Amino acid sequence: xxxxxxxxxxxxxxxxxxxxxxxxxxxxxxxxxxxxxxxxxxxxxxxxxxxxxxxxxxxxxxxxxxxxxxxxxxxxxxxxxxxxxxxxxxxxxxxxxxxxxxxxxxxxxxxxxxxxxxxxxxxxxxxxxxxxxxxxxxxxxxxxxxxxxxxxxxxxxxxxxxxxxxxxx
Numbered sequence: 001x002x003x004x005x006x007x008x009x010x011x012x013x014x015x016x017x018x019x020x021x022x023x024x025x026x027x028x029x030x031x032x033x034x035x036x037x038x039x040x041x042x043x044x045x046x047x048x049x050x051x052x053x054x055x056x057x058x059x060x061x062x063x064x065x066x067x068x069x070x071x072x073x074x075x076x077x078x079x080x081x082x083x084x085x086x087x088x089x090x091x092x093x094x095x096x097x098x099x100x101x102x103x104x105x106x107x108x109x110x111x112x113x114x115x116x117x118x119x120x121x122x123x124x125x126x127x128x129x130x131x132x133x134x135x136x137x138x139x140x141x142x143x144x145x146x147x148x149x150x151x152x153x154x155x156x157x158x159x160x161x162x163x164x165x166x167x168x169x
Contacts, residue, residue: 008151012068015144019061026054049126053134060137064144067098088160095153099146106142114139 033047066072079090118132 008147011144011147015061015064015068019058019065022054022057022061026051026058029054046126049124053124053127053129056134057137060141061144064141064148067145067148085160088156091156092153092160095149095156099149099153102142102146102149107139107146110135110138110142 029047029050033044033051036047037043063072079087082090114132114135117135118130122131123129124131124134
C-alpha cells in the first residue's frame, strides 16, 4: 500500500507538472498573439492554432487533475438525499462507469485515432505538426482518468463492503 501511494504521488506530480508546462506555453502563446496583433500590427499566423491545440491538452489533463482532487463539477442534489449506503453504491457505479468510459473511449478509441491519424499523415495547416500528436491528449488523459477512477472505485467498494458510511463530499 505504501508503494502504491508513492507511485501515485509520482504520477500526480508528473501530471500536474505537465499541465503547468502546457498552461505556461499557452499563456506565452496568447501573449505573443496579442502583442503581434496590437503592438506590431501584424498578427502571427500560427498562434491561434497552437492555442487551440494547447487548450485541448489543458482541458483533458485538467479533467484528470480535477478528478484526482475531487473538484469535478457534479449535481449532487439527488445523491445528497440518498441514504448513506445508497449514496456509496451510487459512487461505486459512477466510478465504474467513469473507468469504463476512460478505458474504452479515451484510451482505446484515442489510441486508435492517434494511430490512424499518424498513418494518414494529417498535419495542421499553420504549424505543420502531425495531428496525431495533438490527439495524444485523449489516450494520455484517459490513462490518468482510468487510474484515478479505479482507485476511487476500489476505495468506495471497500467502504461499502465494510459497511462504513461514505465520506462527506
